[in-house]
Amino acid sequence: MQEDRRFVRPRKQLVELLRKKGIEDERVLRAIGKIPRHKLIDTALYPRAYKDTALPIGMGQTISQPFTVAAQTELLAVEQGDKILEIGTGSGYQCMILCELGAEVYSVERHKELYHRAKESLQDLGYKAMLKVGDGTLGWSAYAPYDGIVVTAGAPVVPDDLVQQLSIGGRLVIPVGDENRQAMHRITRVSENEYDREEMADFKFVPLIGEKGWGDK
Ligand code: SAM
Numbered sequence: 099m100q101e102d103r104r105f106v107r108p109r110k111q112l113v114e115l116l117r118k119k120g121i122e123d124e125r126v127l128r129a130i131g132k133i134p135r136h137k138l139i140d141t142a143l144y145p146r147a148y149k150d151t152a153l154p155i156g157m158g159q160t161i162s163q164p165f166t167v168a169a170q171t172e173l174l175a176v177e178q179g180d181k182i183l184e185i186g187t188g189s190g191y192q193c194m195i196l197c198e199l200g201a202e203v204y205s206v207e208r209h210k211e212l213y214h215r216a217k218e219s220l221q222d223l224g225y226k227a228m229l230k231v232g233d234g235t236l237g238w239s240a241y242a243p244y245d246g247i248v249v250t251a252g253a254p255v256v257p258d259d260l261v262q263q264l265s266i267g268g269r270l271v272i273p274v275g276d277e278n279r280q281a282m283h284r285i286t287r288v289s290e291n292e293y294d295r296e297e298m299a300d301f302k303f304v305p306l307i308g309e310k311g312w313g314d315k
Pocket residue numbers: 159160161162185186187188189190191192193206207208209212232233234235250251303304305306307308309311
């Protein structure tokens with residue numbers, strides 16, 4: 099892949115900023131330092147491609163803020179070969195980070211247009227992930243159980259189907275709260291019927307719409 103020199107420095111600066119903000123997992127930082135985020139957004143947004151901000155990707159949706167992506171990925175504690183389900187494919191950026199960490203990636207998106215675009219971007223940039231259009235609040239039972247599930251939209255409650263689709267030892271990272279603010283939750287399945295729950299800092303996500311999410315307006 100031909101590197102566009104214009105973006106090399108801003109991408110390095112983004113990695114340094116994330117390090118300063120507390121991201122410690124070097125594998126995550128390396129992935130962010132490698133993936134051409136500018137290729138997933140409109141050319142008019144190129145000057146902001148490597149700023150630590152969410153950016154529009156159409157359909158009223160966003161590519162998440164890099165800090166948020168890094169923080170969620172760190173919480174997922176991905177190991178090489180882990181089977182990971184993402185809810186909310188969006189641009190495909192989070193999928194690419196997970197691929198860089200050596201995960202087997204599955205991702206569900208409710209907007210067909212975004213699904214098609216993400217599929218094309220992943221292919222163009224040489225990443226492999228299984229994508230589908232659907233209601234991610236129900237998970238993707240055909241490939242369960244997962245070592246990790248990451249939800250990239252804000253949920254009103256933790257959807258039970260997602261918890262059920264975790265393997266023993268599996269982690270679910272999900273922002274839960276009202277429409278303005280969500281706390282990041284990590285739920286670890288410690289045995290068949292036991293879960294360990296942790297609650298972390300506040301974030302702001304677009305809403306998770308679906309049967310076990312917010313209603314469609
Ligand atoms: N992970 C994405 C990325 O790396 O670009 C960012 C995702 S954006 C913040 C949240 C995404 O979740 C949107 O694309 C939205 O359409 C999707 N979404 C919302 N509710 C969903 C649901 N029930 N099932 C699947 N996708 C959903």
